[in-house]
Amino acid sequence: MxxxxxxxxxxxxxxxxxxxxxxxxxxxxxxxxxxxxxxxxxxxxxxxxxxxxxxxxxxxxxxxxxxxxxxxxPGSPEWNQRADVVARAMRLISDGVVDRSGVPGLAAALGYSTRQVQRALVAELGAGPLALARAQRAQTARLLIETSALPMADVAFAAGFSSVRAFNDTVRSVFALPPSELRRRSSGSSLPGVLSLWLPFRAPLCPDNLFGHLIATAVPGVEEWRDGAYRRTLRLPHGHGVVSLRPLPDHVACSLALSDLRDLSVAISRCRWMLDLDADPIAVDSLLSRDPVLEPLVRKAPGRRVPRTVDGAEFAVRAVLGQQVSTAAARTHAARLVQAYGTPISDPSLTHLFPELSAVDPSSLAMPESRRRTMRALLDSLSSGLDLGAGADWEAVRASLSSLPGFGPWTVEVIAMRALGDPDAFIPTDLGVRLAASSLGLPSTPAALVKRSAAWRPWRAYAVQHLWATGDHEVNRIPA
Missing domain, CATH: 3.40.10.10 (DNA Methylphosphotriester Repair Domain)
Structure with missing residues (x-):
C-alpha cells in the first residue's frame, strides 16, 4: 500500500x-x-x-x-491476512516476543536465523525487529503515562525499557515531549489499579455476532457478560489480568487490571486479536458483496468480524470439549475443567484463569473415551511444541492437527479460524453453515459448497459469520 x-x-x-x-x-x-x-x-x-x-x-x-x-x-490488517514470515514476525512482535526473548527468541519462534528475519523485515518494511519493538514500547509508555499515576521510573520498566534514560530519550524522540508533559496533558485513569483505554477500529463494526459469540460460549468463572461489557481473565507472560470490553460506536472501551504492568502491550494486543479489530471491513464487505446471495446479508450487517481467542491452546482444548455437543454442554464441560485445574484469582465475579494445560489429566474428564484420546493427543502435541500462537504457520498447524486422532475437518478449520486467525478458514461441514446455505439456495453438500465458496476467498471466515447469522441462535446477538 x-x-x-x-x-x-x-x-x-x-x-x-x-x-x-x-x-x-x-x-x-x-x-x-x-x-x-x-x-x-x-x-x-x-x-x-x-x-x-x-x-x-x-x-x-x-x-x-x-x-x-x-x-x-488501528494496526495494519496486512499482518493478519498473511502467513509468510514477515506477517508472522509482526504478529509475534505485537505479542511482545522481542521484549521477552530478544531477536533470537523471535527467530527461534519463526524457525529462521536472526539474520534471515532481520533481512526479511528490513527488505519489506525498512526497519528491523528492534526498531519495531521500540515503537511498541513507546506506545505502551504513552498509555501508562496517560492512564495511570505510576511514577515515571515504574512506567519505564513496565513499558519494557532497560533504563529510565532510554525511556526519556525515546519518549522525547517519538512524541517531541518529555514524559512529564504528556502526563500533564492527559486526564489520567478513573479507577485506582485499572487502566482505561480506547481500542480503535476501522468502521464499520458489527458487534452483534462478535460479542454475541463470546458471551454465548463464555466459560463460567473465566468469562462473563456484566453491565454491558464482556469480561474475562487473562493468563499473561508475567502474571495475569482481568479485562472488560464494551462496544461503543467509534471504539471499544477497554478496562484492564493487571498483576504486572509489563503485560500491558501484550494484553492489548491479545484483546485486539480476539475482537479482530485490525480487520479491513471495507475490503471484506466489498468482495463478499459481489456475490448476489451474500450481498443482502452484508448490506444488513456490514463490518462483521471473526470472534477469536486470547489463547490458541485454550481454544483448541475448548474445541475438543465442544465436539458433537451443544453450546451449553460445551460450556459445562469447560467449567468443570476450570474448577478442577484452573488457577484461582481474586475478582468480584470471575474466579479462575483457564488451566495450565500441562496439569490437565484427560482421564479425569467426564467425556467418552474416544474424546479423551483426542484430548490426550492434543495435550501431548502441545507439550511437544505444537504452536497455536501468534506466529504459527497456518498450514503446518493444519497438517499437525489433522494427524491427531479425532481431529476432523470441522475441528481443524474452527481452530484455524478462531485460534490462528486465518481469514480464509472455512467449515463446510458445520451444521449451521449447511442449514444457512440450503435456506439461501447455495449448495449444501460440503464439496459443492467448497467449490461455490471460491468466489469468497480470501475472506471465507467472514462469509461463515454471515451464514451463521441467518439462524436464530444466541451467538448472533448481544443480550438485552
Missing amino acids: FEDTERCVRAVQSKDARFDGWFFTAVTSTGIYCRPSCPVVPPKVENMRFYPTAATAQQAGFRACKRCRPDAS
Whole structure:
C-alpha cells in the first residue's frame, strides 16, 4: 500500500480514515508523521513521504503528530491476512516476543536465523525487529503515562525499557515531549489499579455476532457478560489480568487490571486479536458483496468480524470439549475443567484463569473415551511444541492437527479460524453453515459448497459469520 504513492496521496488529501494503520505519512517540511486522516491541512505532495509502520517513520527521523496521534491507529490488517514470515514476525512482535526473548527468541519462534528475519523485515518494511519493538514500547509508555499515576521510573520498566534514560530519550524522540508533559496533558485513569483505554477500529463494526459469540460460549468463572461489557481473565507472560470490553460506536472501551504492568502491550494486543479489530471491513464487505446471495446479508450487517481467542491452546482444548455437543454442554464441560485445574484469582465475579494445560489429566474428564484420546493427543502435541500462537504457520498447524486422532475437518478449520486467525478458514461441514446455505439456495453438500465458496476467498471466515447469522441462535446477538 505505502508504495502506491498516488493512492496514498489521495487518501491523505481526502482524510480517509479507512487507511489509518495501512501506512503513515511523513512530512519533510515539519519533521512529523501522521495517520492519513489527520485533521490538519494536507501538506504539499512534494513534502510527503510514506512508510508502512510508525517504527519506519521514527527510524527515518520523524516524530509523531500531537494532533492525530498516529501511534494509536488501528494496526495494519496486512499482518493478519498473511502467513509468510514477515506477517508472522509482526504478529509475534505485537505479542511482545522481542521484549521477552530478544531477536533470537523471535527467530527461534519463526524457525529462521536472526539474520534471515532481520533481512526479511528490513527488505519489506525498512526497519528491523528492534526498531519495531521500540515503537511498541513507546506506545505502551504513552498509555501508562496517560492512564495511570505510576511514577515515571515504574512506567519505564513496565513499558519494557532497560533504563529510565532510554525511556526519556525515546519518549522525547517519538512524541517531541518529555514524559512529564504528556502526563500533564492527559486526564489520567478513573479507577485506582485499572487502566482505561480506547481500542480503535476501522468502521464499520458489527458487534452483534462478535460479542454475541463470546458471551454465548463464555466459560463460567473465566468469562462473563456484566453491565454491558464482556469480561474475562487473562493468563499473561508475567502474571495475569482481568479485562472488560464494551462496544461503543467509534471504539471499544477497554478496562484492564493487571498483576504486572509489563503485560500491558501484550494484553492489548491479545484483546485486539480476539475482537479482530485490525480487520479491513471495507475490503471484506466489498468482495463478499459481489456475490448476489451474500450481498443482502452484508448490506444488513456490514463490518462483521471473526470472534477469536486470547489463547490458541485454550481454544483448541475448548474445541475438543465442544465436539458433537451443544453450546451449553460445551460450556459445562469447560467449567468443570476450570474448577478442577484452573488457577484461582481474586475478582468480584470471575474466579479462575483457564488451566495450565500441562496439569490437565484427560482421564479425569467426564467425556467418552474416544474424546479423551483426542484430548490426550492434543495435550501431548502441545507439550511437544505444537504452536497455536501468534506466529504459527497456518498450514503446518493444519497438517499437525489433522494427524491427531479425532481431529476432523470441522475441528481443524474452527481452530484455524478462531485460534490462528486465518481469514480464509472455512467449515463446510458445520451444521449451521449447511442449514444457512440450503435456506439461501447455495449448495449444501460440503464439496459443492467448497467449490461455490471460491468466489469468497480470501475472506471465507467472514462469509461463515454471515451464514451463521441467518439462524436464530444466541451467538448472533448481544443480550438485552
